[in-house]
Every structure is written in C-alpha cells, then in structure tokens.
Amino acid sequence: MRFFSAVLGLCALLAQGPAHAELPTDPLSWLGRISSAGQRLNYVGTFVYQSGGHVETSRIAHRVDVNGEHERLEVLDGSPREIIRRGNEVHCVLPDERTVIIDEAGGRRAFPARLPASLSGLAESYRIRKGEVSRVAGYEAQALVLEPKDDLRYGHTLWAEMQSGLLLKSRMIDENGGLIEQFSFSDVRIGGEVDEELLASRFEPGEGWRVVNARGSGMAADDAGWVLAEALPGYSLTSVMQRPLGRERGQAVHMVFSDGLAAISVFIEPVGDGSAIGLGPVSNGAINIYKRTVDGHLVTTLGEAPERAVRRIGDNIRSVAQ
Template sequence: MIKVVLAALVTCIALTALPAGAQVAPTGQQAATQETAAQETENSDGQRWFNLMSKALNELNFEASFVHVQGDRIEPYRWVHGIDKQGRQYEWLMQMNGPGFRALRIDNVVSHFHPASTSYSLRSRSISTMIPTAFNQSFEQISDNYRAVAVGGARILDRKAQHIRLISKDNQRYGFSLWLDRDNGMPLKMLMVNHDGEVLEQLQLTSLTLRDVAADTIAELSRVDRPPMLEELQSQQSPLLKQQPRWAPAGFNLLKAQHHRLVLEGTPVDHYLFSDGLAEYSVYISDQTVSSSGKAISVTGPHTLHSQPAGQLMVTVVGQIPLAVAKQVASSVQ
C-alpha cells in the first residue's frame, strides 16, 4: 500500500514540475485513438465531398469541355447538363475529334449515336462512357469496397479544389483521385491509378460554365430523334455454354448475361458484364473450334485484357481491373 501511495505521489510531483504550457506525451493507446479519430474525420470528409459531387452532377446546369487521356490517346469532349421545368435531366456528351461519337441522356434513358455503326438506346441513370455511374449516386452505394479520403486542396481550372481519394479496401480494383470544385462539388479532374500509383486514365476539365437556368441547348436536345432501345435491335439470347464465371471480386455484380456474335470477327460468344459502380469488366467465353486463337494473352493498361484456354473453351476477360484479378476471374470458368 505504501509503494502505491509513493508512486502516485511521485507522479503528482512530476506533473506539477512541468513548465507552463507543456503537454504530456500521449500513451501508445491514446496516440492510436487519436490517429483513428483523425482517419475517421478524413473518411467522413471524403464521403461528404463525394456526395456533394453527386449532388452537383444531378442538380447543376452546366456546360463544360474536357480532355480524356488514355496512354498516348488524347480526346476532347463537350459536356452539357441541365434540368427542364418538369425536373427531367438532360445530359449531352460529344466527341470533338474523329467520327464524332455522341451520347444523350434524358432521365434514365441513354442514347448512343455512332456514325460508323448502329446507334442504340438503353436504360441507365448516367452516361458511363467517361464518368463512372457511381459518381451520380451516394457514396453509400460503393462504401463496402472503397474508402473516400479527403487529402488536401489544390488549384484546378483557376478554381479552388478539394482533393479526395477513392481507395480500394481489398486491392481487387483500381483507385481514383478526384479534384472537386470547393464552391459546388463539380469534378474538375479525375485520375484512375493502379496499385503502384501509376496513372492509367485521366480526365481534365478545360472549361466550365454554370447557369442559373437550363441552357437553350436543353430545349434543342428534347427534340432529338433517339434510336430504338437495344433490346429492340438485338435478339436477347441467353448464354449457350454450360461453363460460366464462378467467381467475381467482392462488390462486382452481374449486369448482363447473353449470347451474341462479336461485331468485328463474327465469333459466337457468351458474354457476361460485371460492375461495382466505378469499374466494369466483361467475360467472353467461346468454343476454341470456332475461335481464331487458342493462345494465352495478357495486356495491362486502363483496360486489362487476359485470354486463356479452358479445355475446349477460350476465356477472355476485359475491363478496369488488375491483371491478377482478371486471371482469377478467367480461371473460375471451369
């Protein structure tokens, strides 16, 4: 008992002897608690900024231009969004170089206009050609697989921007860096990066104009003749082969499963499309007796490609996933 009292007395004297303004160093447990609290604040701020971006993409009337970069390929686009008096959303995306790909979204119907091939419409809440579908939704939709971390500010397009990172929780998908306008949440710059921090794809706004009311362009878009729905153009045929992908990374859901012929080669394939909201990948399964190649191929980049034989079949995985994950998906087809 005397030892305990003496120990307490020594501690009291030591604390009293500290100079004015001095702080006691936190214990290991206290430091860990403080670090956890700081991380939770960063995550909370990241989610708040992400949701502000989603709100901006759904509610603001704007006209913008941006460049999309994949490797050596640089493409400029024009991007318009507005809301009419009935509350319907109009979104217009137009490629400024080349043949002139265009896409038009009116609420939940997106029309793709291809000058060199068949145009079609499909049901979707976003034009996911450049902007991932998840960006138009709340962060809760992807929170099981990604963390959103606020990591500082920057100056983008002569605007104050907030930098947030979307980090994979399981390393089975790529990460993203976003720079959002601090005044309204509009995305000004986007990078998709691999596990080594290498930039695979980027999008940078070069101009942005916000309007109090929908631009006159919105009225013109309402009069555009839209192509028929995709299901009306293609006969929907279920997969014919018994084999199918038996494994998918956590969070990736099957969006489509069908049998059709590849546009360029005419090869009949079973096609499976998966998405986690931010990234997509496709699995193509074909009979090697009618396939043009039976060799394994692997190509990394913004869109990973991995092809390998599986018995009498050829399995090809293409999408925005790491090569190791693509190989595991392909190997699940038995």
C-alpha cells in the same frame, strides 16, 4: 488616401470569397455529393481525357428536367463520335461508319458522372480521405483520395467543385503512383439553362445508315447458366443481362462485378469462327482484357482494373452444367 484605403478594403473582402454554405467534413459525404451532382445538375463544358500518350478532348452538355436526364457528348479529336442520351436510352453515333448503336444507360456512367448512386462498401476496399483544396477549371475544388487496400483495384483522386459537388477532375493511378488515365474539365459552366440545340445531334442518320440495337434484357443470376466459382474480395455481382450478338449468332450473357467504383464485365458467347484468336491478356489504355474458352464458349473479361483482378474473375467463370 481614403480612396486607396477603400479599394484595399474591397479587395480584402473579395479575396475572402462569397459566404459558403455548410460543407461536409467527412469524405464519404463528399463522395455522395459527387455522385448526385453529375446526375442532377445542368452543366456545359469541355474536358480532356489522357491515357498514356493518348489525349482526347470532348464537349458535354447535360440538362435535367421533368423528363429526366438529357445529355450530348461529342469527341472533338480524330474520327467524329457523338453520344446522345435521352432518359435511359443512349445513342452512340459514328458518322464515319454511318452507324448508330442504341443501348441503355447502365450503372457505370461517363465523366463527370463517374460514381454510382450507391457507395456502400467502398470503405471496405479503399482508404478514403480528404486531400487539399485547389483550383480546377477556375473553380475551387476539394480533392478526395481513395487508396486501395489490396492489389485488385486502382487508386483514385477526385476533385469536386466546392459548392455544387460536381466532379471537375478524376485521376486513376497504379500501385506505383503512375498515371493510368485522367479526365479534367478545361472549362465548365455549372447551372443555368441548357438550350435544346446544345443537346441535339449534329448528324442526321438516314438512308444507308446502319442501326444496331445493343440493348440487353435483364435476367436473374440463377438463370444465367454461369457463376463465379471463387469470389474476388470486394467485388460482387451487380447485374446480369442477355445481349444480342447479331443475326443468327444468338445471345451473349453479360455479367458485371463491381466494388462500387471499379467494374469488371464478363461476356459469354458461343465459340464462333475466329473467336479463339487473341486468347489471353491484352490491354487497351486503361482497360485490361482477358479471353479464354470454356465449355464451347468464349469468355471475355474486361474492366478498368488491374490485370490480376480481371484474370482472376475470367479464370473462375464456370458453367453451371459443368
């Protein structure tokens, strides 16, 4: 009888779980934890992306050391794709096309580092509240709900691991509560060492491979030659860059407008052969795209935002020379 009493007592203690450090009570502090955790922690895991009928599984390994962030993301379904990050440089490896695209890590990151470093202004566009605590990938996770205050952005629910703050699951929904896209870890190890072999590319680009340098150069907004004639509520210009279009095609102006969570990109390039094809709105999964021609230029606007928001920015891009 004493044995069973001792076992029951031990089970009761285990059910209580380990002692937790002081956790934040306000949702904005939780968002801050999510933002920093995705960039400062070591983790290795597998996550599933879902959008409509499309489901895709990826494996990610992330390590932080004195040289900055190191990350390898491999898509496990369909055509092989791999993204390797070393500090601020990103290599997108496409083995079937025998192509490597080199770019720089921008402000908007991939899952689970979905939130930007700066969260100022989010409360102006979203009602933010804590949801319930539930289990995701074997961890206790705090849900954070972001409800848009207008129809110019989507709603989000984020699930953060209780102790580390790492984002374990994120869901984007439309104004009717319908699922637009979802990322969710199926398994993940948080902390500990991440071996170099987990971060190394398993492909060896060599002879016959094409290397595309897509890195842009930052420029002052006043030098872009293009402006947003009518501001979109909650969105502000966060970056302006020039990006190479390829041999003899010149440069494109790349502008990014963000509310701190949603981001809408605008690419402006000279009209070329066939560039007038496909003008107007189109969607690709969670991304809405809108194209129009302005003053001899093709303006392509795209982002994970409602079509009305993407179209309003696209329709209000003006040349300073006009």
